[in-house]
Amino acid sequence: VAVDQAVQGVTAMQARVEALRQLQDKLAQNSDIEDWIAARGLDGATRLWQGISIDAGYEDALEAVLRERLNAVMLNGLDACGNWGDVPPGKLVVAEVGGGVNAEGSAPMPARAMPLARFVTCRDQRLAAALADWLHGAFVVEDLATGLTLRAQLASGAMLVSRDGYLLTRHSLTFHAPDSELHGVLSRQREIEALDADVAGKKDAIDVLRAAAD
Secondary structure, eight states, rough: OOOHHHHHHHHHHHHHHHHHHHHHHHOOOOHHHHHHHHHTTTTOOOOOGGGEEEOOHHHHHHHHHGGGGGGGGESOOSSGGGGSSOOOSSOOOEOOOOOOOOOOOOOOOTOOOEEGGGGGEEEEEGGHHHHHHHHTTEEEEEEEEHHHHHHHOOOOOEEEEEOOOEEESSSEEEEEOOTTTTTTHHHHHHHHHHHHHHHHHHHHHHHHHHHHHH
C-alpha cells in the first residue's frame, strides 16, 4: 500500500511538471516571429529567462524591469544583425553573450531600497554582462507607497520598482500589467526544478520500499 501511494504521488508530480513544461514551451511557439528566428538559424539560441533565477516574491519586479528582454535571444555577437536585411514581424530583443561586466560605478541607492540585481541569480555566466547592463540603476522597494516617497532620491536614469511591479523614476510612474506570454515564466521554472528534485528523491524512496517488501 505504501509503495502504491508513493507511486501515485510521483505520477501526480510528473503530470504537474509536464503541464508546466508545456506552458514554458509555448513561449517558443509564437509562430510568425519564431519562424523568422529559425530562418536565421537562431531557433536553438538560449533565451535570457533560461539562464537566470529570481528570489521568490520578486518575480513581478524583475518582469516589470526587463519586460520583453526577459525572452531575449542570446547571440555570440550583434554585428551579424546588420546583415539580416529585414526586421522581425514582432517585438524581439537580441543580446550579446559573454564580454565583461561594465566597471561603471553603481547608481546612488535611495534609502530603504535594494538593488534588484541582489535578488537575481545568473546561472549562465555568459548572460551576466547583458543582465548587469539592464539592471543597472534598478532598485526594489516593498510597495508603491514607499516608491512614491523615495523617488525624489533617484539619480537621473535610475528607477524604483515595487515588488508587485510598479516602476517609478523621478518624474514618472508606470503601472504594472503582466505580459500575457512571459508572466510567471520564472516562477514556473523554479517549480519545475523543485518538482524534478522531489520526484528524484521520492523515486529513490520507492526503490527502498520495494526492496524492503521483497
